[in-house]
Amino acid sequence: MQLHFTKDVLPDSVGTDFQNLNKLNEQQFHHLIEILFQFLLEPKETERFMQQLTEFAGEHGMSAGPLRNLMKSVLLVPQGALKKNLTGEQIKEDLLTLGTHPSPLCLRHYAALTRLAVGQTLMVNQLVDMEWKFGVTVGTSEIQKLGTVFLQLKLVVRKGNSTENVYMELTLPQFYNFLHEMERAKASMECFS
């Protein structure tokens, strides 16, 4: 199968999942697409996404587990397409190759999604190591008495063949926010694995 959205070899289950999409009637299909794109627009809302899928499964007499797996396959297309900046035409071709009918609704949603994605950084790097140190600033040349805690982080990041150090300084609230978001990201990954 020659696909635009991925160069990876897809497992057979993905093909089967897309065929199963065809079994939905138009109303069910539209509802599912709405749920899908709502998640794509707000990718942190994993729990809500899972909840909506469970409700959908209940409403239409399906099992939640297989439906979730089906959606994981379906997600590959828009996620891959966004990473590669695919056009509507290319997505149409991919959906036809996968054996499902490209719906105008999908393409409209995708167009809206790409408009949001423009300007997002595409340079993705690997985190090699993270070092930290923290202390309390008791005074500076600008202000004599102070008592603020600062945390300094050094992220060692691999960019291509070399590594680069990224430094940042966080207040305690910023650190706790960072920690909270990483925990949310982990919870989201657990939903999908």
Next chain:
Amino acid sequence: MPCCTAIHVTTRANMAEVDAMKSLSSLLNGIAQKVYYNNSEITEELLKSELYPEMSPDEFTALHDKMKGLLKSIATADMDHAQLEAFLTAKTKKQGGGGLSAEQAAALSRFWKSQRVRVKESLVAHSRWEPSLRGLSWRVDLQAAASRRGTAHSGPVALVELELGRTGQDSEFVCLEFDETKVNQVLKKMADIQESIDRIVHST
């Protein structure tokens, strides 16, 4: 009638005082904008022309510098109410150029009461020499199969975008990719940091 004239004169004098207070308050606000709040549009010339057009340039410079110096002393010491009152009282008792009038002291006191927190925040922000974490967003992507690079990525991958920037500068974005193992490693380090924080900060 003498009575009415007296009242009229007093009212006029009070209005002049009110105007002087307003100008001085505006001057203090203008100095804060320039020195602490990074407002590059405020200049000494602008302040003079807007607030003290009639004053001679030398006289204005003297007033401006005096107020700026006093604000700096107050801000550097981050004076609380008691310290400020003591400081201002000492200044009003001083004779000659270094002294303050009661109205000037009142204007400074009012200014510091309302602006202390904001000025301190600005000073703290300037003491941060590394970029701060202005924002953070993430999403989880799914991988269908092992990546061709050889690193087995056959699971969800978190893409985290960090927005970093120094005070007054544009943001820089760093996008990092984490598989589940990496996320767990980072969370473990953060747990170590949290432990350190608890040990040191909460025990003092």
